[in-house]
Amino acid sequence: MGVKQSFFLALKSLATSKVRALLTMLGIIIGVAAVIIIISLGDGMQKLMSDSFEELGANLIQVSVQSSGSSREVSMDDMYDLVEKNPKYLSAVSPYITVSSASARTPGDTFTPYSVVGVSEAYDEIRALTVEQGRFLQYVDVLRSQKVCVVGSYISKEYYNGSALGKTLGLSGYNYTIVGVLSESAESRKGSADDLVIIPYTNAQQLNSALGSSGSPSSTMMSGGILTGVGMDTYMFSGTSKDTASTSRGVIENFLDKVYGDDQKYMVITSAEMLDMMNTMMDTMMVVLVAIAGISLLVGGIGIMNIMLVSVSERTREIGIRKSLGAKRRDIRGQFIIEAGTTSAIGGVIGIVLGIALAKVAGTLIDGLMNSGSTQFTAVVSIQSVALAFGVSVGVGILFGYLPANKAAKLNPIDALRYE
Amino acid sequence: MGHLIEFQQVYKIYQMGDTQVHALDGVNFAIDKGEFVAIVGQSGSGKSTAMNIIGCLDVPTSGRYFLGGVDVSTMDDDQQAVIRNKMLGFIFQQYNLIPKLNVLENVELPLLYGGVPQRERRERALSALDRVGLADKYKNRPNQLSGGQQQRVSIARALAGNPSVILADEPTGALDSHTSREVLSFLKKLNREGDTVVLITHDNSIAVRARRIIRLQDGQIIYDGDASDPQAVVQPRMDDDEDDDLCGEVGD
Numbered sequence: 001m002g003v004k005q006s007f008f009l010a011l012k013s014l015a016t017s018k019v020r021a022l023l024t025m026l027g028i029i030i031g032v033a034a035v036i037i038i039i040s041l042g043d044g045m046q047k048l049m050s051d052s053f054e055e056l057g058a059n060l061i062q063v064s065v066q067s068s069g070s071s072r073e074v075s076m077d078d079m080y081d082l083v084e085k086n087p088k089y090l091s092a093v094s095p096y097i098t099v100s101s102a103s104a105r106t107p108g109d110t111f112t113p114y115s116v117v118g119v120s121e122a123y124d125e126i127r128a129l130t131v132e133q134g135r136f137l138q139y140v141d142v143l144r145s146q147k148v149c150v151v152g153s154y155i156s157k158e159y160y161n162g163s164a165l166g167k168t169l170g171l172s173g174y175n176y177t178i179v180g181v182l183s184e185s186a187e188s189r190k191g192s193a194d195d196l197v198i199i200p201y202t203n204a205q206q207l208n209s210a211l212g213s214s215g216s217p218s219s220t221m222m223s224g225g226i227l228t229g230v231g232m233d234t235y236m237f238s239g240t241s242k243d244t245a246s247t248s249r250g251v252i253e254n255f256l257d258k259v260y261g262d263d264q265k266y267m268v269i270t271s272a273e274m275l276d277m278m279n280t281m282m283d284t285m286m287v288v289l290v291a292i293a294g295i296s297l298l299v300g301g302i303g304i305m306n307i308m309l310v311s312v313s314e315r316t317r318e319i320g321i322r323k324s325l326g327a328k329r330r331d332i333r334g335q336f337i338i339e340a341g342t343t344s345a346i347g348g349v350i351g352i353v354l355g356i357a358l359a360k361v362a363g364t365l366i367d368g369l370m371n372s373g374s375t376q377f378t379a380v381v382s383i384q385s386v387a388l389a390f391g392v393s394v395g396v397g398i399l400f401g402y403l404p405a406n407k408a409a410k411l412n413p414i415d416a417l418r419y420e
Numbered sequence: 421m422g423h424l425i426e427f428q429q430v431y432k433i434y435q436m437g438d439t440q441v442h443a444l445d446g447v448n449f450a451i452d453k454g455e456f457v458a459i460v461g462q463s464g465s466g467k468s469t470a471m472n473i474i475g476c477l478d479v480p481t482s483g484r485y486f487l488g489g490v491d492v493s494t495m496d497d498d499q500q501a502v503i504r505n506k507m508l509g510f511i512f513q514q515y516n517l518i519p520k521l522n523v524l525e526n527v528e529l530p531l532l533y534g535g536v537p538q539r540e541r542r543e544r545a546l547s548a549l550d551r552v553g554l555a556d557k558y559k560n561r562p563n564q565l566s567g568g569q570q571q572r573v574s575i576a577r578a579l580a581g582n583p584s585v586i587l588a589d590e591p592t593g594a595l596d597s598h599t600s601r602e603v604l605s606f607l608k609k610l611n612r613e614g615d616t617v618v619l620i621t622h623d624n625s626i627a628v629r630a631r632r633i634i635r636l637q638d639g640q641i642i643y644d645g646d647a648s649d650p651q652a653v654v655q656p657r658m659d660d661d662e663d664d665d666l667c668g669e670v671g672d
Contacts, residue, residue: 013520322533323501324475324516325504325581326506326533326581328498328533329497329498413477417516
């Protein structure tokens with residue numbers, strides 16, 4: 001008997017008892033949907049993380065060193081020297097000075113930008129920023145502490161109707177000329193990476209000392225993916241490539257270790273390594289979660305086995321008739337296995353559709369809750385996860401259909417024919 | 421050319437607790453191609469066991485059974501399935517049609533298991549239905565047909581595989597006398613057209629419609645000869661105690 005016939009016969013017998021079929025499939029539906037949701041959200045999380053790191057710059061190396069409360073210090077010049085001496089591993093460096101509680105004033109408005117940072121002219125290269133209008137900071141701006149700034153697209157759009165170039169922006173009483181507008185990176189949302197003012201780091205140092213401290217954050221915190229804190233100086237290096245990230249880190253650590261002789265006083269983080277680490281963590285977590293979801297697939301499989309055993313009993317006479325007409329064991333076995341496989345495959349398809357729908361809804365909800373601004377969270381439904389879920393559901397059906405099918409195949413035709 | 425069906429010293433022994441029941445107790449007979457034979461006996465006589473063995477649904481405990489010159493008494497399940505498919509056509513008392521398949525699909529079943537391609541399968545099934553006069557009902561479900569019509573469908577199913585032997589087990593047991601006559605005349609017609617028919621029944625009035633009668637009692641043949649011989653229909657003596665239905669009756 002052909003597979004096609006068995007398949008249509010299976011569909012027919014499912015159609016004749018819809019409620020039973022649905023209940024039988026329920027375990028598979030729930031299991032498959034759970035697997036799809038977990039994988040989609042996990043992939044979405046991974047994409048979000050790699051997007052965030054991508055935004056930071058894939059070759060970014062963040063260095064934080066203790067600046068106060070230590071007799072030894074490193075200066076900006078030491079960092080420049082380090083880059084010059086290691087052209088194979090490091091390509092640029094910029095300080096990263098957060099100006100806290102900076103209020104900004106436009107000719108008609110006062111507001112607080114999400115972040116105001118002081119950096120060097122190399123920062124655009126390090127962070128892979130692109131300037132849409134005007135230019136980025138230049139060496140001379142930094143050297144002479146010129147009152148110039150580059151703003152993110154959100155500020156340009158929100159406060160200058162998109163034509164911020166050449167206008168002035170007041171920062172803590174000083175007027176800064178806007179010399180550049182960055183291109184949009186996060187849909188120009190408030191509180192995103194587009195809600196940003198960049199000034200020369202020399203100016204930032206002055207602003208911070210004018211404000212009386214190096215910043216108000218009470219402890220180490222992540223701000224836009226950048227680690228900052230009280231009494232910490234932060235530097236951004238750019239490594240030459242992702243592959244040499246760990247060597248680049250080594251070069252910087254060696255230098256800092258010579259200066260401080262204490263690895264508690266500095267911290268070096270590379271984007272590439274951190275991303276790897278987080279991916280590994282996510283992968284492990286997902287394996288665990290999928291395994292848990294897999295339990296419901298197992299339960300679903302047992303449900304199928306149960307109903308197939310009932311079905312074999314109910315159809316004993318039919319099996320006898322088929323055998324008397326020349327059906328071999330494998331014909332009968334095939335018929336029941338295909339029936340079990342079809343049941344679970346249909347359950348799998350329903351579960352996949354349900355899973356994708358729920359994953360999308362959950363993705364939207366999570367994105368709303370996180371309101372992270374800079375990057376968006378979406379559930380990523382991959383072909384692989386769908387194929388895996390479908391394959392596993394069919395496999396479960398066949399696996400758990402085998403026992404009942406084999407029972408049917410081994411029935412003695414005389415007994416089966418006599419069965420009432 | 422040997423016999424189509426040949427039993428040589430066939431025994432079928434069931435163990436019932438401590439006692440052995442000889443359902444068939446050294447049975448010898450042969451049936452040639454083109455014969456119309458009725459195997460008759462009371463319940464417990466062994467006729468159902470004989471029918472199971474002839475139909476390759478069971479194997480003898482000892483002795484040999486040749487079907488078409490081949491010893492089928494030691495075959496396994498799947499080998500027997502092939503023999504059933506190629507050489508035997510069953511007609512059962514309860515018709516044994518599959519309710520969720522339509523008439524055509526039911527008749528196609530033996531061809532399906534015989535690996536006949538779809539187009540040919542359909543043609544042969546339709547021509548078998550035509551022979552029993554039900555070609556126009558091919559799309560109906562079995563439960564939309566009368567008992568007589570269902571039995572004709574099962575005859576068509578038996579014919580579709582073009583078997584060497586048509587094995588009818590109490591084919592009129594569930595039918596009224598008028599329809600029974602119809603079915604029996606149809607079996608006779610098939611026999612006239614060259615088919616070998618073996619009829620299993622407990623009913624003398626039906627048995628005499630065959631050309632030859634083999635009467636079984638207590639697992640042994642007590643008469644084997646022409647159906648028109650008055651000896652053929654002599655009721656054997658009854659032993660109530662031993663007359664339990666030990667070997668069972670297929671289709672009951």
